[in-house]
Amino acid sequence: MDILSLAFQNIWRLKEWSISYPDQWRQKDGVNCGVFVCTAAELDIKGTDMTNEPLNQVQLGHLRMYHAACLIADSVPKGKKVRESCMAEAIHACNYYDSTRKGQSRPLYPHVQKEDWVKCETCNGWLHKDCACYEPSQSGIFTCGCDLPEPYAFTSTLTSLRDKGVEGLISKERIKELKEMLDSGERKSNRMFLWQNPGGNRALKTILNGKPTCFNEKHMNDLIDLIKPTLSLDYSLFSNIDFVIDVMVPEATIDILVRFEGFSRFYAE
Ligand SMILES: [Zn+2]
Ligand SMILES: [Zn+2]
Numbered sequence: 286m287d288i289l290s291l292a293f294q295n296i297w298r299l300k301e302w303s304i305s306y307p308d309q310w311r312q313k314d315g316v317n318c319g320v321f322v323c324t325a326a327e328l329d330i331k332g333t334d335m336t337n338e339p340l341n342q343v344q345l346g347h348l349r350m351y352h353a354a355c356l357i358a359d360s361v362p363k364g365k366k367v368r369e370s371c372m373a374e375a376i377h378a379c380n381y382y383d384s385t386r387k388g389q390s391r392p393l394y395p396h397v398q399k400e401d402w403v404k405c406e407t408c409n410g411w412l413h414k415d416c417a418c419y420e421p422s423q424s425g426i427f428t429c430g431c432d433l434p435e436p437y438a439f440t441s442t443l444t445s446l447r448d449k450g451v452e453g454l455i456s457k458e459r460i461k462e463l464k465e466m467l468d469s470g471e472r473k474s475n476r477m478f479l480w481q482n483p484g485g486n487r488a489l490k491t492i493l494n495g496k497p498t499c500f501n502e503k504h505m506n507d508l509i510d511l512i513k514p515t516l517s518l519d520y521s522l523f524s525n526i527d528f529v530i531d532v533m534v535p536e537a538t539i540d541i542l543v544r545f546e547g548f549s550r551f552y553a554e
């Protein structure tokens with residue numbers, strides 16, 4: 286390790302790192318170093334203590350398959366699904382597929398070739414990263430929300446709402462930022478899709494518009510009153526009013542829940 290710290294001191298500034306030597310499974314061959322490194326890294330992130338017993342070839346074979354499967358599963362080429370679908374499809378919250386038709390789900394963005402996925406470490410269910418609002422910088426363990434208590438009390442959101450009103454939950458800057466993210470497609474939203482492609486998916490639209498929210502009517506109106514002047518669109522056009530009510534209000538609500546309650550997008554839906 287001292288050699289490494291010397292060799293990479295200018296690249297990763299390893300000198301500033303604290304170095305520890307946790308127990309890990311012992312390698313006795315010359316071919317499985319990658320398997321050992323990946324395993325040790327994964328178990329360390331998960332906080333699992335390891336012993337330093339050696340592994341046999343059968344165990345190593347399984348581990349090699351496991352890591353290979355994880356690597357492949359991280360990027361599934363479209364049309365060649367090798368695992369279950371996105372959990373959000375079941376509640377019509379998937380931003381890639383419309384599953385309102387029985388037996389077949391239709392892709393919303395047929396041109397998207399690569400779908401990024403994230404797995405819930407608690408229930409082992411899969412979500413598109415965009416359906417989870419999973420940020421690449423987020424490290425550690427992802428849970429979809431299945432481990433949260435039911436019924437959920439929304440304590441931080443409602444406390445802030447009581448003290449500071451709707452403006453304490455989301456700033457005008459954030460509202461503008463959200464609109465930009467939706468416009469550019471950086472934030473995927475099946476609501477935005479429907480607004481941009483009206484007419485096509487009536488069943489999905491009905492379901493999305495009928496979704497309940499944790500806010501009461503007054504707060505909803507406050508939110509609408511905050512969003513409308515912030516975006517300064519031409520509200521003599523019905524489509525812009527639709528945009529505020531059908532896209533921006535739910536997207537802002539999801540954004541609030543993701544930030545205030547630490548929800549995944551899937552759970553906020
Ligand atoms: Zn090797
Ligand atoms: Zn999805």
Ligand SMILES: [Zn+2]
Binds near residue numbers: 408
């Ligand atoms: Zn889960």
